[in-house]
Amino acid sequence: MAVVGGLLLAGCGSDSNTESESAGGEPSLLYVQDADGGTLDGDQLTMVEVSPNTGWFTDRPDREAGQIATADFVTLWDEGGTFSEDPPNADFTCQTDGDTVNVVVELKSAVVNGRTLTYNVARIGDTRAGDFDCDSNAHLFIDNSTQCAELRNGSQTDMRTANLTGCNLEYAKLPGVLLNSTNLTNANLSGADLSGADLNSANLTGANLSGANLTGANLDRAIMTVAPLNSTILKNATLNGADLQGSTRNSMYLEYATLTGANLKNVDLIGANLTGANLTGAIVEYANLSKANLEYATLTVANLTETYLTNANLTGVTGWDSVQGKNSIKGLDTATGVPGLSDAAPDTATAEPSSSKTPTPAPTSTPAPSTPAPSASESSTPAPSTPAPSASESSTPAPSASESSTPAPTTPAPASSPEPSTPEAPTPEPSTPEAPTPEPSTSGT
Numbered sequence: 001m002a003v004v005g006g007l008l009l010a011g012c013g014s015d016s017n018t019e020s021e022s023a024g025g026e027p028s029l030l031y032v033q034d035a036d037g038g039t040l041d042g043d044q045l046t047m048v049e050v051s052p053n054t055g056w057f058t059d060r061p062d063r064e065a066g067q068i069a070t071a072d073f074v075t076l077w078d079e080g081g082t083f084s085e086d087p088p089n090a091d092f093t094c095q096t097d098g099d100t101v102n103v104v105v106e107l108k109s110a111v112v113n114g115r116t117l118t119y120n121v122a123r124i125g126d127t128r129a130g131d132f133d134c135d136s137n138a139h140l141f142i143d144n145s146t147q148c149a150e151l152r153n154g155s156q157t158d159m160r161t162a163n164l165t166g167c168n169l170e171y172a173k174l175p176g177v178l179l180n181s182t183n184l185t186n187a188n189l190s191g192a193d194l195s196g197a198d199l200n201s202a203n204l205t206g207a208n209l210s211g212a213n214l215t216g217a218n219l220d221r222a223i224m225t226v227a228p229l230n231s232t233i234l235k236n237a238t239l240n241g242a243d244l245q246g247s248t249r250n251s252m253y254l255e256y257a258t259l260t261g262a263n264l265k266n267v268d269l270i271g272a273n274l275t276g277a278n279l280t281g282a283i284v285e286y287a288n289l290s291k292a293n294l295e296y297a298t299l300t301v302a303n304l305t306e307t308y309l310t311n312a313n314l315t316g317v318t319g320w321d322s323v324q325g326k327n328s329i330k331g332l333d334t335a336t337g338v339p340g341l342s343d344a345a346p347d348t349a350t351a352e353p354s355s356s357k358t359p360t361p362a363p364t365s366t367p368a369p370s371t372p373a374p375s376a377s378e379s380s381t382p383a384p385s386t387p388a389p390s391a392s393e394s395s396t397p398a399p400s401a402s403e404s405s406t407p408a409p410t411t412p413a414p415a416s417s418p419e420p421s422t423p424e425a426p427t428p429e430p431s432t433p434e435a436p437t438p439e440p441s442t443s444g445t
Contacts, residue, residue, distance in 0.1 A: 027058040027059060027062035027064065027146065027147055027162075027163055028058065028059040028144035028145065028146055029056045029057070029058060029059075029144055029145045029146060029147055029150065030056065030057060030058075030059065030141065030142065030143065030144050031054050031055065031056050031068075031073070031140075031141075031142040031145075032054070032055045032056075032057075032139065032140070032141055032142070033047060033050060033051065033054050033055075033070070033117070033139070033140040033142070034050070034051045034137065034138075034139055035047035035048055035049055035050040035051065035117070035137065035138045035139075035140075036048055036049035036136075036137060036138075037049065037094075037133070037134050037136065037137070037138055038092065038094055038133075038134045038138030038140075039131070039132070039133045039134065040092065040103060040105075040121075040131055040132055041131045042131065043120060043121055043122060044118060044119070044120060044121065045092055045105060045107075045118070045119040045121045045140075046116065046117070046118050046119075047116070047117040047118075047119075047138060047140065048115075048116060048138075049115045049116075050070060050112075050115055050116070050117040051070065052069065052070055052071075052115070053067040053068065053069055053070060054067065054068050054069070054070045054073045055067050056068060058147070059144060062163060064147075064161070064162065064163075066158070068150070068155060068156060070112060070117065071112055072154075072155045072156075073110075073155060074110040074111065074112050074117070075153065075154070075155055076110075076145065076149075076150075076153060076155055077109050077110050078153075081153050081155075082145045082146075082149040082150065082152075082153055082155075083107070083145070087106050087107050087108050087109075088106075088107055088142050088143035088144070088145065089104060089105070089106055089107070089124060089142075089143040090104070090105055090106075090107050090119075090140050090141060090142040090143060091103070091104050091105075091140070091141045092104075092105060092138070092139075092140050093138070093139050093140075093141070094134030094135070094136070094137065094138040094139065095134065095135050095136060096132045096133060096134055096135055097135070098135075101132060103123060104123070104124045104125050105119075105121035105122060105123055105124060106121060106122045106123075106124055107119045107120075107121055107142065108120045108121060108122060147159060147162050147163075147164060147167075148164050148167035148168065148169070151164065151167070151169065151172070151174065151177070152167075152168075152169055152172050154173065154174075157174075157176070157177050157178060158177075158178045159177065159178060159179050159182050160178050160179065160180040160181060160182060161180070161181045161182060162179075162182050162183070163182075163183045164179075164182055164183060164184050164187055165183055165184070165185045165186060165187070166185070166186050166187060166188075167184065167187045167188070168187070168188045169187060169188060169189050169192050170188050170189070170190050170191055170192065171190070171191040171192060172189070172192045172193070173192075173193045174192060174193060174194050174197060175193055175194070175195045175196055175197065176195075176196045176197060176198075177194065177197045177198070178197075178198050179197060179198060179199045179202050180198055180199070180200045180201060180202065181200070181201045181202060181203075182199070182202045182203070183202075183203045184199075184202055184203060184204050184207050185203055185204070185205045185206060185207065186205070186206045186207060187204070187207045187208070188207075188208050189204075189207055189208060189209045189212050190208045190209065190210045190211055190212060191210075191211045191212060192209075192212045192213070193212075193213050194212055194213060194214050194217055195213050195214065195215045195216055195217065196215070196216045196217060197214065197217045197218070198217070198218045199214075199217055199218060199219050199222050200218050200219070200220050200221065200222070201220070201221045201222060202219070202222045202223070203222075203223045204222055204223060204224045204227055205223055205224070205225050205226065205227070206225075206226050206227060207224070207227050208227070208228050208229075209224075209227060209228075209229040209232050210228055210229055210230045210231060210232060211230070211231050211232065212229070212232050212233070213233045214232060214233060214234045214237050215233055215234070215235045215236060215237065216235070216236045216237060217234070217237045217238075218237070218238050219234075219237055219238065219239045219242050220238055220239065220240045220241060220242065221240070221241045221242060221243075222239065222242045222243070223242075223243050224242060224243060224244045224247055225243055225244065225245045225246055225247065226245075226246045226247060227244070227247045228247070229247060229252060230251060230252075231251050231252070231253075232252050232253070233253045234252065234253060234254050234257050235253055235254070235255045235256060235257065236255070236256050236257065237254075237257045237258075238257070238258045239257060239258065239259045239262050240258055240259070240260045240261060240262065241260070241261045241262060242259070242262045242263070243262075243263045244262060244263060244264050244267050245263050245264075245265045245266055245267065246265075246266045246267065247267050247268070251270070251271045251272065251273075252269060252272040252273070253272075253273045254272060254273060254274045254277050255273055255274070255275045255276060255277065256275070256276040256277060256278075257274070257277045257278070258277075258278045259277060259278060259279050259282050260278055260279075260280045260281055260282065261280070261281045261282060262279070262282045262283070263282075263283045264279075264282055264283060264284045264287050265283050265284070265285045265286060265287065266285070266286045266287060267284075267287045267288075268287070268288050269287060269288060269289045269292055270288055270289070270290050270291055270292070271290075271291045271292060272289065272292045272293070273292075273293050274289075274292055274293060274294045274297050275293055275294075275295045275296060275297070276295070276296045276297060277294070277297045277298070278297070278298045279297060279298060279299050279302045280298055280299075280300045280301060280302065280319070281300070281301045281302065282302045282303070283302075283303045284302055284303060284304050284307050285303055285304070285305045285306060285307065285325070286305070286306045286307065287307050287308070288307075288308045289307060289308060289309050289312050290308050290309070290310040290311060290312065290331065291310070291311045291312060292309070292312045292313070293312075293313045294312055294313060294314050294317055295313055295314075295315045295316050295317075295337070296315070296316040296317065296318075297314075297317050297318075298317070298318050298319050299317055299318070299319045299320060299322075299323050300318065300319030300322050301319070301322050301323075301324065302319070302323055302324065303323075303324040303325055304323050304324065304325050304326065304328075304329055305324065305325030305328050306325065306328050306329075306330065307325070307329055307330065308329075308330045308331050309329055309330065309331050309332050309335045310330065310331030310334050310335070311331070311334050311335065311336075312331075312335045312336075313335070313336050313337055314335050314336065314337045314338050314339065315336060315337030316337065317337070317339060320338075320339040320340070321339075
């Protein structure tokens, strides 16, 4: 135990602290591996019946510890891994021939085969030369890495409560990772795949999640203030009680996301897709949702005081009647599908007929088809032509008309006129007494 304690102190020396500080404040990790036996043969270190899990703990001042599967640990030497270009140092210790032996080596590569773990090594410093076999248990204390590096390489998927301030996880593949209550302040997560990740109560203040995929992620009560998250995908994600104040989130995808009680005050959501999103009780004061798609979103008791909805789509939203600060919303007259405006449309339609009643000709035309119609026809018929009334009145005025017409034409005219019109034939017959008047002229002859 004394040997182990001394080795732990050596592993937590000033070099580890220096590297931890140079890594931007990320806590460094040290690893411990145990085996039933081991051998050092030239440049090959073998751990026999090695433990299936490798323990880790953080360098001070952080106080964290955990385990990682040994099969996952060896992937840190894969291309792009934490140790691929900068192999760690390690202290190999065991008892041989009754003596405690420790050898410091550089672990250049690692291969695990079942319960046998083999390292390609180079010896460091003034340590025991030669090869040896351990009489019993063997231990390997491995130099530091960082939790950020472990997370990025996928060898660690459980980083709950970890301190990953400023961690660079750009385009990292982290689906389903556990980051509950993790400190990711100012971390770079742009383009990262965090679909289904658990970020419940995580601190993402100032974190860059632009273009990140958080589909179905749990961000309940997460702190996401002043975070640039342009084009971030949060479809079906839960953000209940999350704090997103002052974040820049142009063209975000929040379809069917749950934002119950979320704080979206002063958030820039221009062009965001909030189709079917649940914003029940959300604080959206002074936010900019211009051109946002809010089709079928739930806005029950949401606070939209001084919110911009210029050219937004509100078709099918529910809970509009209970929205707070509705009268102060900006640009609502340019939005489409605003509840209540469809109710106002019938009112304007009814107002239009009332204005059409003001001209007098319209009402007079409606009674025209009723009983006064004949009287109207009488008043209108005399103006256009006199023959129409004479035909309707009967034939009695006809003789008077014919008499007035007969004096105008000469005597030969009546002779030709009776032949074309049969009704006028009887009328000229009474005028036959006038025919004898020329006869006296014949008698004079």
